[in-house]
Amino acid sequence: MFEAIQKYAQANPEVVINYQHYQNSFCVVLITPFMFRAHKALKEAGEVVFVDATSCVDQLNTAITPFMCTGPGGAVPLAILLTSSQDEATLTKG
Template sequence: MTVPQAAQHYLMKNNLHEDLVSQANSAINPSLRAIRYVHDKFMHAEHGGVNDKPVMDSILDYARNHPELILKIEMLDRRLCAVLVTSFMQRVHQELREAGEVVFVDASSFVDQSSSVVIPMLCAGPAGAALLAVIFTTSQDEAILTKGFSMVKESLGATAFFWKRIATVFHD
């Protein structure tokens, strides 16, 4: 059960859905922050702690354990940009015509307290979405995203985007 679901469940069990005064009374109805705190304590007690390593440390550990992948890390004005391309992603670039046509970019997910962003690049393939690369950044401005896209292109060389070096259309 998620935190918002737990809050709704609490309101339902205590018949507070129509009673706005009681909903606003923090002595009766806990805030979402309080519910999240209890939820996190419960999850830690029942399932153990979450890995508190920064995202970049996790990426570097993954790269050490998988020497076949391509990992490029660069800084741009004190902002981090890293590109990860696995051997499967390289094959998608080389063998799927769709990799050079329309590329979908999803820049909507923050993963930790330092606001690291994970940006998957996907293309539509015969069996569904296929991952082309993953960009990790600490910013979502135009300069850092442009840097990330050019790093993908540099990482793969002539094989990038079905041997075109750039996709026909990028779509968010």
């Protein structure tokens, strides 16, 4: 999986991808150029952030957690977090 992430990051240098891998856990954050602009342009991005987690989306039971804020047209994505689980240890370590 991390080889695919590195390959994607090399092919898309404008996308911010950070990841940590430790023991059997991982945490990956993805920020696209649109998301980065939202951080800079919308004051709401620094005030109220909505979080919703979906888990078990693949064979590794990866949890996908989008971070969003409100904008003039509705919800605006700020980042996407992919984790190996939703337990406290994984989320705080990542």
